[in-house]
Amino acid sequence: MLLSWTSAQVRAAEAPLLADGVPLMQRASFALAGAVARVLRERRGRVVGGSVVLLVGPGNNGGDALHAGAYLRARGADVVALAVAPRVHDEGRAALEAAGSRVVVVDEDGVAAAAARAAGADVVLDGILGIGARPGGLTGVAGALVARLSARDDERGPVVVAVDTPSGIGVDDGSATGTVLRADRTVTFGAAKPGLLLPPAARLAGELEVVDIGLDLPGRPAIARLEGHDAAALWPVPGPAAHKYSRGVVGVVAGARRYPGAAVLATSAAVLAGVGMVRYLGDVADLVVARRPEVVAGPGHVQAWVFGPGVSPEDAAQRRRIEHAFDGVLHRAEPAVVDAGALELLPPRVPAHVVLTPHAGELARLLTARGHRVDREHVEAHPLRHARLAHELTGATVLVKGHVTLVVGPDGAAYAQSDAPAWLATAGAGDVLAGLLGAMLAGRAADVADDPSLAAALAAAAALVHGRAARTANPGGPVTARAVALALPETVAALLGADASRPTVGWTAGSTARATTGPTATAPTTGPTTRSADGPGRGGRMGR
Numbered sequence: 295m296l297l298s299w300t301s302a303q304v305r306a307a308e309a310p311l312l313a314d315g316v317p318l319m320q321r322a323s324f325a326l327a328g329a330v331a332r333v334l335r336e337r338r339g340r341v342v343g344g345s346v347v348l349l350v351g352p353g354n355n356g357g358d359a360l361h362a363g364a365y366l367r368a369r370g371a372d373v374v375a376l377a378v379a380p381r382v383h384d385e386g387r388a389a390l391e392a393a394g395s396r397v398v399v400v401d402e403d404g405v406a407a408a409a410a411r412a413a414g415a416d417v418v419l420d421g422i423l424g425i426g427a428r429p430g431g432l433t434g435v436a437g438a439l440v441a442r443l444s445a446r447d448d449e450r451g452p453v454v455v456a457v458d459t460p461s462g463i464g465v466d467d468g469s470a471t472g473t474v475l476r477a478d479r480t481v482t483f484g485a486a487k488p489g490l491l492l493p494p495a496a497r498l499a500g501e502l503e504v505v506d507i508g509l510d511l512p513g514r515p516a517i518a519r520l521e522g523h524d525a526a527a528l529w530p531v532p533g534p535a536a537h538k539y540s541r542g543v544v545g546v547v548a549g550a551r552r553y554p555g556a557a558v559l560a561t562s563a564a565v566l567a568g569v570g571m572v573r574y575l576g577d578v579a580d581l582v583v584a585r586r587p588e589v590v591a592g593p594g595h596v597q598a599w600v601f602g603p604g605v606s607p608e609d610a611a612q613r614r615r616i617e618h619a620f621d622g623v624l625h626r627a628e629p630a631v632v633d634a635g636a637l638e639l640l641p642p643r644v645p646a647h648v649v650l651t652p653h654a655g656e657l658a659r660l661l662t663a664r665g666h667r668v669d670r671e672h673v674e675a676h677p678l679r680h681a682r683l684a685h686e687l688t689g690a691t692v693l694v695k696g697h698v699t700l701v702v703g704p705d706g707a708a709y710a711q712s713d714a715p716a717w718l719a720t721a722g723a724g725d726v727l728a729g730l731l732g733a734m735l736a737g738r739a740a741d742v743a744d745d746p747s748l749a750a751a752l753a754a755a756a757a758l759v760h761g762r763a764a765r766t767a768n769p770g771g772p773v774t775a776r777a778v779a780l781a782l783p784e785t786v787a788a789l790l791g792a793d794a795s796r797p798t799v800g801w802t803a804g805s806t807a808r809a810t811t812g813p814t815a816t817a818p819t820t821g822p823t824t825r826s827a828d829g830p831g832r833g834g835r836m837g838r
């Protein structure tokens with residue numbers, strides 16, 4: 295699991311080490327130089343002669359960039375620092391100059407030339423602002439320079455490596471207003487920061503690399519991202535004594551004569567995700583059973599529900615079925631997915647074993663109906679804030695769909711999953727997610743009844759599997775919702791095969807795991823201790 299901590303938590307963890315004279319900046323900048331050296335080797339075969347432009351702001355973030363520049367200069371790279379503030383980190387500047395490179399202060403008249411210089415480099419290191427940034431984007435010379443650079447040619451332009459965070463994002467809230475330089479890669483220190491995982495800023499961070507600088511981060515992480523082994527540990531795997539009822543029965547109230555496809559997709563996804571039985575309630579049972587003969591039409595005992603795909607709240611029969619089924623949800627602790635048309639039928643307060651699955655527009659409608667007037671654009675700009683508000687107002691676990699899918703549960707738990715290709719943004723994909731999550735909740739209904747906060751972890755795992763299924767269905771190309779559902783068995787098998795033996799997870803306090811060999815107080819010689827966000831053990835872990 296990739297965990298993130300707020301800038302205040304990171305600063306608090308740094309403070310005692312800095313007081314003891316631990317050279318955190320040297321650790322950070324040495325690892326950063328290693329990351330840039332790898333980019334240079336990938337791009338041009340070697341570090342020697344590679345051109346690196348440092349964009350340097352007024353604080354320690356600029357200090358990191360300058361020190362990294364000094365290491366790179368010592369390894370033969372051609373390094374120049376463009377200072378976008380009148381003063382930069384003194385020791386960093388001295389280190390860079392001692393290594394034989396220059397710091398050029400950019401003023402308003404020099405912006406065009408500086409941007410041209412940066413655009414011609416192999417690598418641009420964005421060290422303008424880090425965790426000290428006030429949200430709202432870059433202004434002044436930095437803003438003007440970055441605005442020009444942002445028009446870069448992705449194919450031939452420089453690789454942009456962000457130092458700790460892309461400069462100017464909302465480090466703690468993931469906001470991305472104003473001018474921000476989109477990075478191809480972000481090398482972040484101590485732990486990931488929430489803004490690197492949260493939409494909309496997450497898409498400006500590129501590939502994420504977390505560098506262990508030895509911080510001990512106690513307390514609750516701010517935002518988590520599940521990885522494959524986490525989802526595998528959450529998956530309801532049947533034991534040898536399993537039978538169809540013990541594996542879970544999911545009841546699906548979906549579809550209408552006008553929208554029959556949603557019922558087919560939601561039930562198909564539930565069947566293909568591997569639940570014990572799927573019951574369908576609605577007006578298009580003939581079609582559902584014709585497409586999925588495994589589905590049982592009509593009422594009966596269930597462990598979990600899916601309400602809403604293809605349901606219009608004006609449809610009196612479906613409305614009655616959902617209202618009736620909510621009885622079991624509220625009084626027998628049956629978990630439920632509440633999607634699409636059923637969102638308007640949600641009772642005033644529900645327990646956290648109810649998972650709402652709106653997209654941004656549906657979330658805006660739900661909040662507006664409960665007295666908080668917002669529009670879709672506003673929700674998209676601040677999805678975490680609005681997901682939290684929906685959780686507070688309803689009591690439900692809230693999953694907000696999008697490029698990054700957010701899940702908010704009780705006790706501040708929040709997950710940000712970024713597993714899906716943009717090809718998944720296609721009609722019916724949400725119906726598949728609802729059916730898939732319903733199957734998972736049915737398979738683990740007893741555990742969810744014991745600990746409703748598990749619903750949030752299961753919802754995040756469903757988003758992960760959904761995104762991976764889209765990639766499995768057609769790697770790198772368009773997918774249909776039906777193809778995503780059909781790819782579920784293979785996706786789950788791959789997940790369990792590759793990852794089932796890894797440790798289990800949940801939402802509790804955690805601390806960063808240490809790399810075994812960190813850079814030392816003396817000049818590091820053995821290489822940086824970095825962990826990629828795609829590699830094992832990064833960032834920290836949680837126990838359940």
Ligand SMILES: NC(=O)C1=CN([C@@H]2O[C@H](COP(=O)(O)OP(=O)(O)OC[C@H]3O[C@@H](n4cnc5c(N)ncnc54)[C@H](O)[C@@H]3O)[C@@H](O)[C@H]2O)[C@@H](O)CC1
Pocket residue numbers: 308312318319320322323351352353354355356358422423424425426427428429430431432433457458459462483
């Ligand atoms: N404390 C330490 O020794 C360590 C710090 N580290 C680095 O230090 C960074 C944090 O350094 P700082 O606390 O100096 O903060 P930053 O370097 O992020 O920036 C702070 C400076 O930028 C100005 N500023 C903030 N928002 C602005 C805006 N929107 N427009 C223009 N100017 C703005 C502030 O007034 C302040 O002068 C981390 O992100 C990390 O890169 C790492 O080297 C690890 C160790």
Ligand SMILES: Nc1ncnc2c1ncn2[C@@H]1O[C@H](COP(=O)(O)OP(=O)(O)O)[C@@H](O)[C@H]1O
Pocket residue numbers: 634653694695696697698699714715716717718719720721722723724725726727760
């Ligand atoms: N840009 C994107 N990148 C990746 N996934 C996306 C993107 N936009 C939407 N999605 C995913 O596509 C699905 C769309 O669901 P939804 O909007 O409910 O569609 P429908 O109601 O037609 O089924 C969601 O799972 C969402 O997370």
Ligand SMILES: [K+]
Pocket residue numbers: 355420421422423424456457458459460461
């Ligand atoms: K930065």
